[in-house]
Amino acid sequence: MTDIPVSSATVRGAPFSSPEFDVASRSANRILAIANQKGGVGKTTTAINLATALAATGRRVMLFDLDPQGNASTGLGIDRNAAESGSYEVLIGGAPIATATAPTAVPGLVVVPASVDLSGAELELVDIERREFQLKEAFNSLNDIYDYVLIDCPPALGLLTLNALVAADGVLVPLQCEYLALEGLSQLVRTVERVHNAFNDRLAVQGIVLTMFDSRNNLSNLVADDVRSYFGDVVYESVIPRNVRVSEAPSHGKPVLLYDFGCSGSQAYVHLAGEFLRREEGDSS
Ligand SMILES: Nc1ncnc2c1ncn2[C@@H]1O[C@H](COP(=O)(O)OP(=O)(O)O)[C@@H](O)[C@H]1O
Ligand SMILES: [Mg+2]
Numbered sequence: 293m294t295d296i297p298v299s300s301a302t303v304r305g306a307p308f309s310s311p312e313f314d315v316a317s318r319s320a321n322r323i324l325a326i327a328n329q330k331g332g333v334g335k336t337t338t339a340i341n342l343a344t345a346l347a348a349t350g351r352r353v354m355l356f357d358l359d360p361q362g363n364a365s366t367g368l369g370i371d372r373n374a375a376e377s378g379s380y381e382v383l384i385g386g387a388p389i390a391t392a393t394a395p396t397a398v399p400g401l402v403v404v405p406a407s408v409d410l411s412g413a414e415l416e417l418v419d420i421e422r423r424e425f426q427l428k429e430a431f432n433s434l435n436d437i438y439d440y441v442l443i444d445c446p447p448a449l450g451l452l453t454l455n456a457l458v459a460a461d462g463v464l465v466p467l468q469c470e471y472l473a474l475e476g477l478s479q480l481v482r483t484v485e486r487v488h489n490a491f492n493d494r495l496a497v498q499g500i501v502l503t504m505f506d507s508r509n510n511l512s513n514l515v516a517d518d519v520r521s522y523f524g525d526v527v528y529e530s531v532i533p534r535n536v537r538v539s540e541a542p543s544h545g546k547p548v549l550l551y552d553f554g555c556s557g558s559q560a561y562v563h564l565a566g567e568f569l570r571r572e573e574g575d576s577s
Contacts, residue, residue, distance in 0.1 A: 321434050322572060323441045324498055325456040326464050330476050331447035334466040334503030336363040337538060337548075339444040341558070342464075344547040345565030347400035351439040354393065357406040358383075358427075358456055359446040360413070365405035368396045369545030378407035382430045383455065384416055389433055397550065410452075417451040424491055427455035449483050457487040462498030464568075466532075469502055469515035474522070499571060500527045501564060504534045530564040533557060 326339045339355055347353045357364040357379055362372045372378070375394055381387035382404060393402040417423045427443075434441065442464075443456045457463065463484055467473055481497065488495045500523055506512045520527050532538075535557035541548040549558045 321431070321436055321438050321441055322462070323431065323443065323460045324462050324464050325443045325445055325453070325460040326466065327445040327453055327456065327480065328465050328467065328476070329447060329449045329453070329480060330468075333447075333468040334501075334532065335359075335447070336367060336444050337542075338464070338466045338501060338503065338532070338561075338564075339364050339442050340367050340542075340547045341538075341549055341561040342565055342568065343401055343440070343442050344398050344549045345561050346440055346569070347398050348549070349565070349569065351400065352437065353401045354389075354404065354434075354438045354441045355401065356404045356441060356443045358410075358443050358452050359406055360411035360452075361446070362406035362408075362410070363542065364444040365403060366545065367542035368398075368401075368403050368547065370394050370396070370403055370405045372405050372408060375405045375407065378405040378410070380407035380409040380413055383410075383426050384413055384420070386430075389430060398547065414450050414452055417455070423451060424454050424458050428459040428492075431459050449480070454487065457484065457495060458491045460492070461494050462496055464498050465500045466503045467500050467519060468504050469506075469509075469512040469519070471511065471515075473515050474518060477519070497526055499568070501530065501532065502527065503532045505531045506534045528564060528567055530560055530567050532560045532564065535560075 326335050328335055336359065343353045343355045355364055365372050377387050377392040379392065382389055382392050389404065392404045394405055396403055417426065420426065443460065445453045445456050465480060467477060484495060484497055500519065502516055502519065505516065533556050535555055537552045537555035538548045538557035541551035544551055548555065549561060552558060
């Protein structure tokens with residue numbers, strides 16, 4: 293497919309060619325930002341269900357909801373208005389993370405819900421000293437309690453997402469196979485590169501996951517082929533299909549893995565989690 297306006301030089305460039313991309317230096321808490329500045333591409337769905345699948349393997353997982361819309365919180369059955377403390381208090385108010393976690397129905401998975409006040413945080417951050425480092429500094433008190441911390445980012449490349457990228461070890465990018473997907477992706481990659489160079493030299497793209505894939509749609513297939521030819525192994529083999537059960541689950545306050553374990557969407561997320569762990573923890577030795 294040739295009509296996607298993207299420069300191959302940009303998307304093929306660093307950080308993919310840099311040594312950081314090899315999963316070599318692993319801290320005890322691995323912190324992954326789930327980011328894509330486009331809305332509706334499956335960030336929150338991937339955050340909830342990857343977190344659930346990882347917790348199901350016995351890993352201790354925290355999902356940090358950094359999107360003011362709070363879909364990760366409500367999708368896990370958390371009443372945001374009832375939560376006394378959440379991601380806003382941690383990010384802006386200096387609240388210890390331990391006071392902001394809420395249990396979920398998934399054993400081993402806790403969530404830091406998006407407080408209602410988070411919608412003002414993007415603007416408040418502007419006037420704060422070291423505004424890019426607020427989340428990173430808050431995570432200093434994590435004390436290796438969790439194996440994985442997944443940050444569900446808002447659909448923008450503003451200060452909230454920047455805080456996530458500065459705090460993270462890696463970025464997981466959900467990508468919907470549609471027109472202009474690659475253009476948005478190259479912008480995200482440039483941002484990751486800039487954050488890597490300016491603030492956080494641990495940061496690399498951990499993986500790209502194709503979401504809401506419709507095999508009967510020709511464009512889906514063409515874009516998927518294109519993404520794979522640019523990014524190679526960075527793209528997960530697991531592909532999340534478009535599946536109505538996945539879209540129904542949040543209204544029941546449940547990960548699709550609890551709502552309907554047997555459906556194709558759940559099985560795809562189980563598969564993704566396995567691939568994720570092999571990539572993270574390595575089976576090459
Ligand atoms: N695999 C899927 N099949 C069907 N619907 C999906 C799938 N993944 C996500 N959705 C739905 O698409 C919408 C956007 O997904 P979401 O994860 O909220 O995206 P984002 O967080 O990037 O904005 C939601 O309504 C969600 O339920
Ligand atoms: Mg979302």
